[in-house]
Amino acid sequence: xxxxxxxxxxxxxxxxxxxxxxxxxxxxxxxxxxxxxxxxxxxxxxxxxxxxxxxxxxxxxxxxxxxxxxxxxxxxxxxxxxxxxxxxxxxxxxxxxxxxxxxxxxx
Amino acid sequence: xxxxxxxxxxxxxxxxxxxxxxxxxxxxxxxxxxxxxxxxxxxxxxxxxxxxxxxxxxxxxxxxxxxxxxxxxxxxxxxxxxxxxxxxxxxxxxxxxxxxxxxxxxxxxxxxxxxxxxxxxxxxxxxxxxxxxxxxxxxxxxxxxxxxxxxxxxxxxxxxxxxxxxxxxxxxxxxxxxxxxxxxxxxxxxxxxxxxxxxxxxxxxxxxxxxxxxxxxxxxxxxxxxxxxxxxxxxxxxxxxxxxxxxxxxxxxxxxxxxxxxxxx
Numbered sequence: 315x316x317x318x319x320x321x322x323x324x325x326x327x328x329x330x331x332x333x334x335x336x337x338x339x340x341x342x343x344x345x346x347x348x349x350x351x352x353x354x355x356x357x358x359x360x361x362x363x364x365x366x367x368x369x370x371x372x373x374x375x376x377x378x379x380x381x382x383x384x385x386x387x388x389x390x391x392x393x394x395x396x397x398x399x400x401x402x403x404x405x406x407x408x409x410x411x412x413x414x415x416x417x418x419x420x421x
Numbered sequence: 422x423x424x425x426x427x428x429x430x431x432x433x434x435x436x437x438x439x440x441x442x443x444x445x446x447x448x449x450x451x452x453x454x455x456x457x458x459x460x461x462x463x464x465x466x467x468x469x470x471x472x473x474x475x476x477x478x479x480x481x482x483x484x485x486x487x488x489x490x491x492x493x494x495x496x497x498x499x500x501x502x503x504x505x506x507x508x509x510x511x512x513x514x515x516x517x518x519x520x521x522x523x524x525x526x527x528x529x530x531x532x533x534x535x536x537x538x539x540x541x542x543x544x545x546x547x548x549x550x551x552x553x554x555x556x557x558x559x560x561x562x563x564x565x566x567x568x569x570x571x572x573x574x575x576x577x578x579x580x581x582x583x584x585x586x587x588x589x590x591x592x593x594x595x596x597x598x599x600x601x602x603x604x605x606x607x608x609x610x611x612x613x614x615x616x617x618x619x620x621x622x623x624x625x626x627x628x629x630x631x632x633x634x635x636x637x638x639x640x641x642x643x644x645x646x647x648x649x650x651x652x653x654x655x656x657x658x659x660x661x662x663x664x665x666x667x668x669x670x671x672x673x674x675x676x677x678x679x680x681x682x683x684x685x686x
Contacts, residue, residue, distance in 0.1 A: 315455065335461030335477055339500075405455050 315340035318401045318412045322368045328412075329361055330370040337370070345370075358396045361415060369397060373409040431528035435519055435535065442539055443512060450508060450549045456500055460551030463489060464500055470635070479636040480643055483628060484588035485553050503551055510555040511548030514562050515539045521566040541666055557590035564597050568604040573616070580617035584624025591641045594625075 397413035465477035467489035522531035
C-alpha cells in the first residue's frame with residue numbers, strides 16, 4: 315500500500331470506497347470516502363466534480379454494498395472506460411488496484 | 422518455584438515440540454506481508470496513545486495497543502517488530518497451559534492438550550497476527566493457572582489476570598469470569614472470588630477510565646455490532662467444526678466417559 319500510494323503526488327487525495335486502518339497506516343496520502351455513490355458512472359461524476367483524480371479499489375470488496383459487484387474482475391474491466399490502472403498489489407487478504415482518471419473523462 | 426521441577430521425558434518432548442512449533446510458526450509469520458485490517462487499527466491506536474492524536478478505533482480493547490506503544494518506546498515505530506513479538510503470547514499461552522495441566526493431570530495429558538491447542542488452525546492463524554487473540558488467550562489461561570494455585574496470595578493475581586483479559590479482548594471477560602465462578606464452586610471457596618474481585622475491579626476501572634479520559638466515552642463495540650436479540654445466533658453451530666475443529670465432536674464423547682473428567686485435585 316505504501317508503494318502504491320507513493321505513485322500518487324503528495325498533494326493529491328486518494329478516493330476509496332473502503333476506509334480501513336491499514337490504508338490510513340500505510341498510505342501517506344489523504345483519503346476520501348465518497349458518499350452517495352452507487353455505480354461506476356456516479357463514482358466518476360463524484361470524483362470529477364470534486365477534482366479528485368486517484369481511485370483505490372479493493373478487488374471484490376467494498377463497504378458500499380451497491381458497488382461491490384462493480385469491482386469484481388469483470389467489473390473492473392468496465393472501469394477502464396474512465397480510468398487507467400497505474401498499479402496493483404496482492405496482499406495476504408486482498409488484491410488492490412490504483413487507478414487514475416483518464417484525462418478525457420470530463421462532464 | 423520452577424527450580425524444584427524435575428524434567429521428565431515428556432517434558433523434554435514438549436520442549437522439543439515447542440521449539441519445532443516455534444520454528445514452523447515463525448516461518449509462517451515471515452510470509453505475512455502486511456497486518457490485517459484490524460491489526461492496522463491497533464497500530465494506529467498505539468500511535469494515538471503515544472501522541473495527542475485521537476484514537477483511530479476507540480472501541481477496540483486497549484491492552485494490545487498499550488503493549489505495542491510500550492514496545493515502540495524501546496524500539497521506535499515498526500509494525501514488523503510487533504509482527505514478530507506479539508505472537509510470543511501464543512507460545513506463552515501454550516507453555517502456561519502445559520504447566521497448568523501438568524500439575525493437575527500429568528505430563529502426557531498436558532502435552533496432548535497443549536500441543537493440540539497450539540496446532541488448532543484458529544489459534545495458529547490468529548495467534549500469528551497483530552490481533553487480540555494471542556494476548557487474550559494468554560491472560561485467560563494465566564487466570565486459570567493462578568486460580569489453581571494453592572497459595573492464597575496468587576488469588577489476588579487471578580483478579581489482575583481477569584482484568585487484563587478484559588483489557589485484551591472485552592468479550593473474553595465472560596469466559597474468564599465463568600472460570601472464576603466455576604473454580605470457586607469446585608473448590609468451595611468464596612474467599613477466592615472476593616480476593617479476585619478486589620484486584621479485578623481496579624484493573625477494569627483503570628482500563629475504562631483511561632479510554633474515557635482519552636476519547637470522552639467508553640464503547641466496547643461498534644453500534645452496528647451490538648444489536649441484541651433474544652433469538653440465539655446459529656453462527657457458532659453452523660461454523661462449529663471450523664471454529665473448534667473436531668473437538669466439537671470429541672467433547673460429547675468424552676462426557677460419556679465422565680471419569681476422564683474427574684479432577685484429581
